[in-house]
Amino acid sequence: MKYSISIPQLDGDSFDADGLRTYLTRAEELGFEGGWKMEQAIGPTPFLAPMELLAWAAAGTTTLRLGVAVMITSLHDPLQLAATVTAVDRLSHGRLDLGVAPGGGRRKFEAFGVDPATFISSFTEGLQLMKAAWSDEPRVTFHGRFREVDDLPISPKPVQRPHPPIWFGANAAAAIARAVRHGDAFMGAGSSTTEAFATAVQNLRTELAEQNKDAATFRIGKRVYLIVDDDADRARERVLAGLRRIYGSMPGVDAVPVSGTPADVVRGLREVIDAGAQTLLLNPTGANLAEDREQMERLAAEVIPQLT
Template sequence: MRWCISIPQLDTGSFDASGVKAYLARAEDLGFEGGWTLEQAIGPTPLIAPLEMLAYAAACTERLRLGVGVLVSSLHDPLQLAASITAVDRLSHGRLDVGVAPGGGFRRFAAFGVDPETFVGRFTEGLALMKAAWSQESPVRFEGRFRQVEDLPLEPKPVQRPHPPIWFGANAPRALARAVRLGDAFLGAGSATTAAFADQVTTIRAELDRQGHDPTGFTLAKRVYLTVDDDPGRARERVVAGLRRIYGRMPGIEDVPVSGTPDDVVRGLQEVADAGAEMILLNPLGADVAEDREQMERLVADVLPHVT
């Protein structure tokens, strides 16, 4: 099993630079494969923006891969987003993984000037334009429904060629088929249950076969919100409070986390692994960096050695 850890993004009054630096250094020392952020462009939770957080993390780390899961790229200008992604890839010397998704019907598309009737088309075309910006030699040419580009100089290019790995977030069968067609990996949402993830894995594996893709070249992963505590009731209270900070009263959100004693969390993570996850992104939900650091240490010491 490959393990990644979330990077604390909460900024409740002032940014804890020393705490985040120490957290990232310790994540590298503990052997985590990567550190990941999430995007919440609109919401009440004071989160540092994901790519900017990864640029900061790039300066604090040497080995840790850096990921964002996921950017709702239909809400971004594709050329500006491509330039920002390139910057983080270059600042990290090619350690970036990029998660993307078109978003769903509850997104406030109007706030970003996006027509909700065309957001999926804009998403797929925007991704194609970003790939062209990254992979074509300048000047870049692109002809699409929403964007036409002719002889556009776009420099620099990402370190990773032809571009950083593209991870998809998706749920519906058509979206999962799109993930296989256009992406390099799949990251199951933290807001989805393990049972839902298992169904997604089944669909993706069928699509990999149908589309003629080598399944060994397409990683299946899941973000897992979790809290470990010797007191199961206290663990549950802490993890639900963390979920409320991010998702508010979203229906069903209390069904997704893994929490409890070390043995409870081992069982929960083993279920995710058995459902098909090849990488698990551990996402503690502490109220500050210190709480997330305590959870990271506890997970490595008491939980991860027992998950196969």
């Protein structure tokens, strides 16, 4: 098992650089493998953009892997995003993990100039173009349905070869098949229940076998929203308040978190592990950086030791 922690990205009146820097330093001291962010380009929650913040985090860390789960890459120009990914991977000396997904029906595709009728095809082609940009070839030629590139010089290249690990977010059968075909790992969404994650893992393993992919090298993780509190009722109130800050009134979100006393949280996380998670991305839903720091300390001291 590997354990990662979410990187707080709520931004209030001013960016607390010193507070976040000490949070990341402490995450490394506590032995977390990685720190992850999410993307929410538009919405009422004041989230800092993930890749830019990961570039900032790279300067203040040395061992922590830096991940984003997930980038809705259908909303980005692939060559520009490929350059951004390369920059963060080089600035972190090869510590970037890139989560991707095409998005779904509730996305505001028109706001980004994306045709909702072709966003999946555009997503897949864009990922192929990004891989071409990251390849060892100094000049790239690519002829697709949406993009034409001829003998284009692209440098530098990412530190990690052939590119940073690509984690897919997926639920539907076709999306899981796409994840196996184009990805290196799978990250279950924090907005999915443990039961839904277990089903996705079963489908993923079936697809890995059908596509003759090595399941031993295809890592499976899940983001878990949680709050640890000695009062279980208060923990439930706190975690749901945090989820509403992220997702608003999205139906079904109340069923996804793990909360309660340390024993309650251990029990909930064991269920996620039993469902197939090899990496747990622990995501406290505190109202501020201080609450997330307190949660990280409690997870490291009172929860993770009971899982290992």
